[in-house]
Amino acid sequence: MKEKSKGIIKLNTQRILFGIGLLLLWELISGEPAYLTVDLKVFTLRIPYHIEPFWISCPSEIISRLFELAKSGQLTFHLSITIFEMIVGFIIGASLGISLGFWLGRKATLAKIVDPYIMAVYSLPKIALAPLFILWFGIGVDMKIAIAAIIVFFLVFYNTLGGIRSVDPELVDVIRVIGANEREILRKVILPSTYPWIFTGFKLGIPYALIGAVVGELIATNKGMGYLLMEYSGWFDTSGVFAVLFVLMIVATILNLAVNHAEEYLMRWRMGLPS
Amino acid sequence: MPDKIVLRNISKVFTRDERELQALIDINIDVKEGEFLSIVGPSGCGKSTLLNIIAGLLRPTTGEISLDGQLLKGINTKIGYITQKDNLLPWRTTRENIEIGLEIRDVSKSERKSQAIKLINRVGLAGFEDHFPNELSGGMRKRASLARTLIYNPDVLLMDEPFSAVDAQTRLILENQLLELWGGTGNTILFVTHDLEEAISLSDRVIVFSARPGTAKTVNSIPLVRPRDTIKIRFNEDFIKIYGGIWKDLEEEVGKAEELKTKAELEKMECDQEGFRTSFDENTGP
Numbered sequence: 218m219k220e221k222s223k224g225i226i227k228l229n230t231q232r233i234l235f236g237i238g239l240l241l242l243w244e245l246i247s248g249e250p251a252y253l254t255v256d257l258k259v260f261t262l263r264i265p266y267h268i269e270p271f272w273i274s275c276p277s278e279i280i281s282r283l284f285e286l287a288k289s290g291q292l293t294f295h296l297s298i299t300i301f302e303m304i305v306g307f308i309i310g311a312s313l314g315i316s317l318g319f320w321l322g323r324k325a326t327l328a329k330i331v332d333p334y335i336m337a338v339y340s341l342p343k344i345a346l347a348p349l350f351i352l353w354f355g356i357g358v359d360m361k362i363a364i365a366a367i368i369v370f371f372l373v374f375y376n377t378l379g380g381i382r383s384v385d386p387e388l389v390d391v392i393r394v395i396g397a398n399e400r401e402i403l404r405k406v407i408l409p410s411t412y413p414w415i416f417t418g419f420k421l422g423i424p425y426a427l428i429g430a431v432v433g434e435l436i437a438t439n440k441g442m443g444y445l446l447m448e449y450s451g452w453f454d455t456s457g458v459f460a461v462l463f464v465l466m467i468v469a470t471i472l473n474l475a476v477n478h479a480e481e482y483l484m485r486w487r488m489g490l491p492s
Numbered sequence: 493m494p495d496k497i498v499l500r501n502i503s504k505v506f507t508r509d510e511r512e513l514q515a516l517i518d519i520n521i522d523v524k525e526g527e528f529l530s531i532v533g534p535s536g537c538g539k540s541t542l543l544n545i546i547a548g549l550l551r552p553t554t555g556e557i558s559l560d561g562q563l564l565k566g567i568n569t570k571i572g573y574i575t576q577k578d579n580l581l582p583w584r585t586t587r588e589n590i591e592i593g594l595e596i597r598d599v600s601k602s603e604r605k606s607q608a609i610k611l612i613n614r615v616g617l618a619g620f621e622d623h624f625p626n627e628l629s630g631g632m633r634k635r636a637s638l639a640r641t642l643i644y645n646p647d648v649l650l651m652d653e654p655f656s657a658v659d660a661q662t663r664l665i666l667e668n669q670l671l672e673l674w675g676g677t678g679n680t681i682l683f684v685t686h687d688l689e690e691a692i693s694l695s696d697r698v699i700v701f702s703a704r705p706g707t708a709k710t711v712n713s714i715p716l717v718r719p720r721d722t723i724k725i726r727f728n729e730d731f732i733k734i735y736g737g738i739w740k741d742l743e744e745e746v747g748k749a750e751e752l753k754t755k756a757e758l759e760k761m762e763c764d765q766e767g768f769r770t771s772f773d774e775n776t777g778p
């Protein structure tokens with residue numbers, strides 16, 4: 218036990234040192250363009266050891282930009298909008314996905330008929346629907362919610378459907394002989410055996426909801442993290458762009474960690490998740 | 493003793509890929525109230541199919557079943573069915589799995605819990621009530637599935653090779669525990685196995701099934717005194733005599749079942765070869 222925690226501390230120290238090293242290297246490379254010239258007789262090799270900050274900015278600049286953003290309240294404002302779009306889109310998409318998945322999962326004939334059509338819509342790159350959504354919902358928050366929702370919907374829908382199709386019929390039979398009626402079968406056998414599948418849908422859907430919201434903001438908007446990205450890019454402010462990317466990276470990482478923890482907690486009784 | 497279950501002219505034909513397979517033919521069995529009746533037979537002779545029919549999960553192609561004098565229609569919820577696989581719900585703990593029959597019967601939470609704990613102790617699962625099925629050994633899962641059935645007190649138990657997946661030692665212990673649990677309850681047990689020793693040591697009567705299509709070939713009374721110890725009884729002279737008598741019948745059927753298996757495999761090989769030949773011809777044709 219002690220050995221193990223020691224190992225973890227060591228690993229984490231190494232990871233932090235590696236990160237600091239990377240940032241230092243970045244800081245050092247960034248600067249007035251300069252080259253190491255090597256004369257090879259036939260031609261001269263020019264190796265750049267400084268790169269114009271216009272292209273790659275530098276960590277110190279990015280950090281100070283982050284502080285500015287945070288202090289002015291801009292960060293909270295834009296970030297909360299993106300997260301709002303993501304969460305609402307996720308909830309709408311996931312609940313529609315679960316409901317429709319369940320409904321269709323119990324109608325075998327209908328499912329067979331509509332299957333190719335659903336597949337066709339599913340194959341469409343969802344981002345390509347953005348212009349349509351602009352027509353329907355305008356360029357406000359609604360349109361980003363719609364993009365996030367439709368991406369999440371398909372992921373959750375297909376997983377729910379898969380879950381219902383993989384319910385072990387013997388389990389259903391056994392519980393039926395014990396005396397369960399259809400409603401109890403649904404509640405006590407079918408629903409719980411689809412949970413890991415639905416959860417897989419959620420797990421895939423969460424990062425995609427963020428992607429949907431940000432891409433929606435990149436396309437047309439006046440607020441949110443995607444808007445901020447476009448703004449900074451428009452001003453040729455590389456540090457600003459990196460600052461926003463950094464925040465998005467942190468948000469995505471936190472979401473992934475949360476999902477992994479939830480997974481460990483929920484799946485104690487399942488060795489692996491269906492893939 | 494009155495008849496608990498009456499099976500009349502039961503047969504079952506499965507149709508798959510336009511091929512017909514006669515699994516059961518002309519089954520006539522009367523199960524008496526309170527008796528321990530075993531069915532032994534070679535693998536594939538339709539034992540599980542018969543239990544599924546009695547549980548109402550499968551419809552017989554011909555024939556009818558009555559329970560307590562009433563014709564059976566649909567799912568038979570008056571019996572307890574312990575299937576070949578333990579079929580515990582993997583997301584429920586041992587206790588929650590055992591409680592499900594009472595949950596369905598709307599028994600209060602506290603009552604459910606106290607009854608479940610009692611049974612958990614009786615089947616020897618104390619200390620494992622909060623474990624999930626994948627944290628239990630095969631023998632423990634069998635005990636749990638037995639307890640899940642016993643908790644709602646069905647007066648008929650169908651058991652399909654309940655101990656076939658556990659090791660020999662555990663099996664002997666479980667057999668004795670089953671007799672203890674059953675003793676004095678007056679419940680009827682229909683027990684399926686392909687282990688003749690197990691069948692004789694547990695039962696009042698043993699029915700030998702023929703190879704497919706399965707039917708009752710011989711019915712044998714087992715006049716050994718109760719209470720029995722399923723381990724010691726195997727050294728009893730009468731036991732050995734009974735065993736010798738029934739084994740002859742069973743051996744013949746096991747032999748036939750093996751032949752059937754070999755034949756099926758040969759047919760399959762021929763089919764594959766034919767398939768190969770046609771595709772070969774197609775490839776080299778003009």
Ligand SMILES: Nc1ncnc2c1ncn2[C@@H]1O[C@H](COP(=O)(O)OP(=O)(O)OP(=O)(O)O)[C@@H](O)[C@H]1O
Pocket residue numbers: 506507508513515533534535536537538539540541542576686704
């Ligand atoms: N649903 C089904 N569809 C088609 N054939 C089936 C079906 N269920 C069983 N069979 C066939 O019926 C025959 C009897 O099967 P069954 O499972 O009842 O045998 P069993 O006596 O229980 O065998 P074992 O001792 O191996 O459990 C087998 O040949 C099997 O392949």
Ligand SMILES: [Mg+2]
Pocket residue numbers: 539540541576652
């Ligand atoms: Mg079987």
